[in-house]
Amino acid sequence: MAANPMNQFEVYRIGPEIKIGIFDISFTNASLFMIVSSFAILFIFNLGSKKKSVIPNKIQLLAELSYSFVAKMISDTAGSKARPYFAFIFSLFMFVLFCNMFGMIPYTFTVTSHIIVTFMLAAFIFIGVTIIGFIKHGFGYLKLFVPSGVPIVLLPLIVVIEIISYLSRPISLSVRLFANMMAGHTMMKVFGGFVVSLGIVGGWLPLSFSVALTGLEILVAFLQAYVFAILTCIYLNDALNLHH
Amino acid sequence: MIKKIFFQSIFFNFFFLREVFAAESGGMPQLDPEFWVSQIFWLIITFGILYIVLSKFILPKISSNLELRKSQIQENIETAEKQREISEVKLKEYDEIILKSKLEAKNIFKNAREKIIKDINLKKETLDKQIEDEISNAEEEIKTLKKDATDKINKIAIETSSDLLKKLIGTEINNSSISAIVDDLSKKNKDKYYGS
Numbered sequence: 001m002a003a004n005p006m007n008q009f010e011v012y013r014i015g016p017e018i019k020i021g022i023f024d025i026s027f028t029n030a031s032l033f034m035i036v037s038s039f040a041i042l043f044i045f046n047l048g049s050k051k052k053s054v055i056p057n058k059i060q061l062l063a064e065l066s067y068s069f070v071a072k073m074i075s076d077t078a079g080s081k082a083r084p085y086f087a088f089i090f091s092l093f094m095f096v097l098f099c100n101m102f103g104m105i106p107y108t109f110t111v112t113s114h115i116i117v118t119f120m121l122a123a124f125i126f127i128g129v130t131i132i133g134f135i136k137h138g139f140g141y142l143k144l145f146v147p148s149g150v151p152i153v154l155l156p157l158i159v160v161i162e163i164i165s166y167l168s169r170p171i172s173l174s175v176r177l178f179a180n181m182m183a184g185h186t187m188m189k190v191f192g193g194f195v196v197s198l199g200i201v202g203g204w205l206p207l208s209f210s211v212a213l214t215g216l217e218i219l220v221a222f223l224q225a226y227v228f229a230i231l232t233c234i235y236l237n238d239a240l241n242l243h244h
Numbered sequence: 245m246i247k248k249i250f251f252q253s254i255f256f257n258f259f260f261l262r263e264v265f266a267a268e269s270g271g272m273p274q275l276d277p278e279f280w281v282s283q284i285f286w287l288i289i290t291f292g293i294l295y296i297v298l299s300k301f302i303l304p305k306i307s308s309n310l311e312l313r314k315s316q317i318q319e320n321i322e323t324a325e326k327q328r329e330i331s332e333v334k335l336k337e338y339d340e341i342i343l344k345s346k347l348e349a350k351n352i353f354k355n356a357r358e359k360i361i362k363d364i365n366l367k368k369e370t371l372d373k374q375i376e377d378e379i380s381n382a383e384e385e386i387k388t389l390k391k392d393a394t395d396k397i398n399k400i401a402i403e404t405s406s407d408l409l410k411k412l413i414g415t416e417i418n419n420s421s422i423s424a425i426v427d428d429l430s431k432k433n434k435d436k437y438y439g440s
Contacts, residue, residue: 006271006272006273009272009273009274010273011273011276011278011279011282011283023281023282023285024278024279024281024282025281025282025285025286026279026282027282027286028279028282028283028286030279030282030283030286031282031283031286031290034286034287034290034291035286035290037290038290038291038293038294041294041298042294042297042298042302045298045302045306046301046302048306049302049305049306049309052305052308052309052312054312054313054316060309063306064306064309064310067303067306067307067310068310086303087295087298087299087303088295088299090298090303091291091294091295091298091299094294094298095291095294113274114274114283115274115275116274116280116283116284117283117287120283120284120287120288121287121291178274182272182274
């Protein structure tokens with residue numbers, strides 16, 4: 001079933017089965033690519049921060065540009081109060097970006113194409129942001145659900161809508177990334193399958209599509225990482241600077 | 245035509261795939277909870293390590309490096325500004341010195357000119373005086389010479405006339421009578437020769 005476009009999302013065990021209690025925590029291909037992505041990030045940024053030269057070399061420039069890119073993104077969306085959360089958002093952005101990008105290499109596994117991974121990240125962000133909001137504003141954080149300047153008749157409806165939209169944040173955040181990754185990779189696999197099935201005569205059209213899709217998917221990989229990080233910043237902004 | 249076949253094939257392929265999934269194992273492997281715990285576990289470990297290493301070791305280095313560069317650039321700009329100010333002051337001083345020296349040169353030139361003019365005038369005056377003196381001396385000399393000339397001419401005339409008479413007549417004639425005649429003649433012709 002090699003032509004099955006969903007085969008690429010299959011998780012399988014590498015090495016022995018490890019169990020803690022009833023939980024199976026075996027090392028899988030997903031774990032492998034999480035580790036590969038993390039180590040790639042650490043390797044690049046360690047190399048980029050080793051030498052402290054005034055005129056940076058290429059790898060140092062890369063590290064510093066991404067640092068200032070994320071720093072600008074945070075200060076633009078969440079202001080200067082979000083400074084302590086810079087390291088988290090930076091690692092989040094880099095982790096998602098590198099997982100997406102490693103998925104673009106043929107025969108690799110895309111970690112972010114699994115709903116459980118993106119949902120865990122989104123849930124962690126959601127819970128963290130909610131806790132930060134309650135610590136900063138106490139119960140005044142609930143004012144987030146009561147927008148100012150709304151007629152009193154509409155208020156119950158608006159509050160319900162606001163609460164639903166707030167609670168659906170982790171779902172929308174995780175499903176957006178997961179669905180984008182999965183759809184893109186499935187599509188590429190389908191077109192790749194067409195190239196084989198249509199043969200040397202008709203295979204050129206899907207092949208050109210496949211090439212174009214690869215470019216598009218690289219763009220989407222970056223864009224989704226950016227969107228994930230910037231939405232985190234926006235949620236953080238809601239929790240830090242409460243003005244609805 | 246090809247397009248139509250192509251899109252039809254896409255449609256049928258999806259249709260076909262859906263049937264395959266339905267037949268196989270509940271569709272998407274993402275919704276199979278077999279490895280969920282494993283994925284969560286490894287996600288927490290890898291992301292945790294990534295976060296700790298980045299926030300504790302790598303990001304502070306990058307940030308300090310960026311700050312260092314910023315401060316260094318600022319410092320350089322400040323020193324450049326300082327040096328520019330110093331150079332401006334020096335330029336002003338230089339301009340003043342040039343102005344001063346120009347004035348001095350002018351003064352020196354003026355003084356020298358005046359002195360030279362004075363010297364020239366002085367020398368001219370002395371020279372004029374000398375010339376005038378010499379002219380007056382010469383004039384006097386000429387006057388005396390003029391005066392002497394008539395007497396000398398008379399004398400010569402007397403001598404030549406006495407010699408001539410001696411040769412002509414052969415006898416000595418008294419000089420005084422000849423001189424009387426010559427005097428008489430010279431007085432008569434004086435106006436004719438000298439015009440005075």
